[in-house]
Amino acid sequence: METQTHHFNSLESTQDWAKEHFSSLDHSKFHVISANRQTKGRGRLDRHWHSPEGTGAYITYCFFIKMSLSNLSSISLMTGVTIAEALQKLGLTVKLKWPNDIFINEKKAGGILIETKPFDQGHVVFVGFGLNVNTSAEDLSPIGRPATSLYIETEQVWDIPTVVEPIETIFKRNLDTFLKQGFKAFEKDFENIAFLNGKKIIISHGKDATIGHYQGVDSSGALLLKLADGQIKAFASGEIISWE
């Protein structure tokens, strides 16, 4: 798939721009929408995504596929595996916290937001990700949750294109595999760097919360939890609210 880039100095949100403009984009191409800053960047669960100018990567990939997508978390995990592979090549050690968090040294350095819309007998997919690249501790303080950046962890200023270009190359290769073989092609890669490995966690889902021991993911990307009675339960979606 040929890539078409759409770069902006400032947008409310690359994700919202893609969702507003997708019908006028060339459907045979892979679209990369990026901005130097976002004024209304958003994350999962309608959280604000802090997007200060020039310090982070704020990117949405938009592409059209013929198949239906029953499990969005598996695309999120495949994207996480992609970002981790690219960052590992730059010498960083990355862990993935199911379903969408990029962790470096126990702190969140990036997040993934997957959305889709039915379109023309298939789907349009929006893969958004934000990565704190040169973000300072001061810039991250308004977030109110432990967060980090490549700069904080390596004490080095990074060239943002050097960080994001390999992510795009690897994503396009992995997307090809994902569309042919599904998430099972990435299951082992995910497990190898799963942040929750060996942890006791609480997952909130709808109005409920469940406690148990993380047992990995299944071939659809659902999280597997061992409950107190020994039963294994799968969660296709949810939010990990604590771990130890």
Ligand code: BTN
């Ligand atoms: C999360 O951790 O909740 C996901 C964060 C996703 C943020 C990215 S930044 C680029 C794209 N545009 C947005 O408004 N959100 C995503």
